Amino acid sequence: MPIYVYEAISRKSGETQKRYEIKQGMLDKPLTSHPETGEPIRRVILGGLGVLSSPGKKNRAGNPGSCGCGGSGCCGG
Numbered sequence: 001m002p003i004y005v006y007e008a009i010s011r012k013s014g015e016t017q018k019r020y021e022i023k024q025g026m027l028d029k030p031l032t033s034h035p036e037t038g039e040p041i042r043r044v045i046l047g048g049l050g051v052l053s054s055p056g057k058k059n060r061a062g063n064p065g066s067c068g069c070g071g072s073g074c075c076g077g
Helices: none
Strands: 003-008 019-023 041-043
Touching: none
Parallel strands: none
Antiparallel strands: 003 019, 003 041
């Protein structure tokens, strides 16, 4: 089961947001209240963009590569 990050919905301006890590199934709907306290919460979207490339396929530059982000097929070179 994946772990999702949630934050408390603050009712006061300038209040520090409390964050929680909660295990949920991938098909479960996002929670609107903390399961133990009942406090209103919202899911936080974290992370970045990942690029996947299949072996033998060409990247945007037209070169074969494993990461697909550079002219040589590799971010480092």
